[in-house]
Amino acid sequence: MSMSIQTLPFDQRACFIAGQAKSGTTLLVALLDNHPELLVLPEETAYFPTVLTKYGKRSRREQFDYITQRSLSNVLFGGKCKWDKRDYSYFPTARFFQKFEQMAFDPTNSGKDLLVIMLEAYAATLGRSLDSVVRWIEKTPANRRYLPSIFLRFPHAKILVTIRDPRAILAAQIALEKTRRLGTFSTYYCISHWREAATVALRAMRGEDSNTLVVPYEKLVLETAEWMRRISAFLEIEYDPAVVLTPTKAGRFWEGNSAAETAFAQVSAEPLTRWQSDLTTDEIGWVEWHCRDLMPQFGYEPKLSRSALRYFLKPVRLERPKQYLKSRFYSLRDDWIRR
DSSP states (O other): OOHHHHTSOGGGOEEEEEOOTTSSHHHHHHHHTTOTTEEEOOSOOOIIIIITTTTTTSOHHHHHHIIIIISGGGGGGTOOOTTSOOOOTTSOHHHHHHHHHHHHTOGGGTTSOHHHHHHHHHHHHHTOOGGGOSEEEEEOGGGGGOHHHHHHHOTTOEEEEEEOOHHHHHHHHHHHHHHHOOSOOOHHHHHHHHHHHHHHHHHHHTTSOTTEEEEEHHHHHHTHHHHHHHHHHHHTOOOOHHHHTSOEETTEEOOOOOTTOOOOSSOOSGGGTHHHHHSOHHHHHHHHHHHTTTGGGGTOOOSSSSOOHHHHHSOOTTOOHHHHHHHHHHHHHHHHHHO
């Protein structure tokens, strides 16, 4: 453990993963999960986007109940996964819940951050000493919106922000809607969330934020060893290829999180080009209409030569009328604001 981190109290050894849904945040967490110098929460808490916003002025009990019952982290406490893709039958969920509840409502912890208590309870459940933890890691893609709040609460935090070709993001979201059929699929969120992540990434790439490292999904997949070496150096932990090149969830091998419902025995490059055959020209046009000004800065060259009005107007597959109208309205609003 480096001296600079060793002098920090446990609560300030934070690392937050941010980005956009389907941009590689889960893969990154899985590659870091089993490192002996890291304490990695394998599921999203939505701590800043929800616990400290929607529940920020409510009681600790209500915040605790959200994390353990309604956030995606609920599966770590024995809750049912929304999409039936998480298996924690091997993990002591009841013991984790009991430990977290005991520590959260211990009067001596009343002034302590609930997320930090959750990490401490997780370490206790795993039998980990806090002194062995160089960095603890929480992943919620929407952290990208809350970096000022994160740094205010955790001034020594490191940020890993993932970025992926926005056309691949749209293809993945369409694939998810095919399987989930929620009826709330929004093409606007695909492009607006990408632009938010891209804005954060560009600031870091320009050297405006030395505590943030941009992790391109495509590089992570194609050059996994090189990028895990960079990430290890950024987090000031030892690079051990036997550990960081094998994705796990709470220590158990992880087969993947593919929107197309395919499983892989190793990090696969297949998703990188799938969008080229999965998307129509109009769907590619929708993405490029909104993102072509920023795409080349990440190596994502537009495929179409121009932005035609029909790419903006034509509905995307599985986009319902209500979402279509909202997406086009918000898109025009954002364009007006940027201008």
